Amino acid sequence: MKALPIEVENLACERDQRELFGSVSFELGAGEVLQVAGPNGSGKTSLLRILAGLLAPADGELRYGGASVLAGEGRDNWRRDRLFIGHAPAVKANLTAEENLAWLCALSQPCSSEAIWRALAQVGLRGFEDVPCHNLSAGQQRRVALARLYLQAHPVWILDEPFTAIDKTGVAELEAHVLAHAERGGVVILTTHHSLDHLSGVRRLDLERLA
Numbered sequence: 108m109k110a111l112p113i114e115v116e117n118l119a120c121e122r123d124q125r126e127l128f129g130s131v132s133f134e135l136g137a138g139e140v141l142q143v144a145g146p147n148g149s150g151k152t153s154l155l156r157i158l159a160g161l162l163a164p165a166d167g168e169l170r171y172g173g174a175s176v177l178a179g180e181g182r183d184n185w186r187r188d189r190l191f192i193g194h195a196p197a198v199k200a201n202l203t204a205e206e207n208l209a210w211l212c213a214l215s216q217p218c219s220s221e222a223i224w225r226a227l228a229q230v231g232l233r234g235f236e237d238v239p240c241h242n243l244s245a246g247q248q249r250r251v252a253l254a255r256l257y258l259q260a261h262p263v264w265i266l267d268e269p270f271t272a273i274d275k276t277g278v279a280e281l282e283a284h285v286l287a288h289a290e291r292g293g294v295v296i297l298t299t300h301h302s303l304d305h306l307s308g309v310r311r312l313d314l315e316r317l318a
């Protein structure tokens with residue numbers, strides 16, 4: 108499924124009555140990857156949470172397929188098409204890897220056990236399907252959350268620090284998966300403190316310069 112055009116116009120964010128950023132604007136189309144960069148506290152997570160619909164902006168507009176997400180008419184398409192994976196892995200400690208994915212997917216696109224096991228194998232967790240997440244390492248817990256990228260068919264990925272706690276091989280695999288998603292007509296918006304300069308075609312939005 109191809110992503111529809113995304114337009115962000117003069118988006119502003121305040122936290123505790125302090126302006127974090129005042130006029131973030133960009134447009135993205137199918138096949139594009141955007142890295143949101145900037146120092147700690149510059150508002151990268153806040154911007155991604157606004158885009159995901161989890162935080163209200165102080166001002167500005169987000170359009171998906173030409174329809175305003177914030178005003179309402181584009182909201183259903185946006186909620187259907189965007190997948191947000193936050194900074195924390197958001198896995199439930201007492202549930203197994205499989206149960207976590209079944210629960211996470213049930214909220215948007217329910218998945219079969221077979222599909223979940225396949226996705227867990229793709230993120231290197233074959234043999235860990237039935238292990239409660241409190242018995243997994245930090246990197247393995249992150250991999251459980253990232254398995255959704257192999258499982259679900261959302262065209263727009265919004266990923267906050269997806270590489271955190273992931274080993275070198277895992278980072279390379281995830282980078283390739285991000286690029287492959289874009290090649291299939293998806294859009295990826297992500298934050299990371301590691302450089303993506305070695306990947307061709309990744310656009311960069313620097314909140315430091317916009318603040």
Ligand SMILES: Nc1ncnc2c1ncn2[C@@H]1O[C@H](COP(=O)(O)OP(=O)(O)OP(=O)(O)O)[C@@H](O)[C@H]1O
Nearest residue numbers: 122123127145146147148149150151152153154298
């Ligand atoms: N729930 C909140 N309530 C009030 N202020 C918050 C909240 N969450 C974050 N902030 C503030 O907003 C600012 C930006 O935080 P944000 O997490 O968006 O930055 P970031 O660029 O993602 O940082 P990092 O690189 O450290 O992850 C920080 O000064 C932070 O203290």
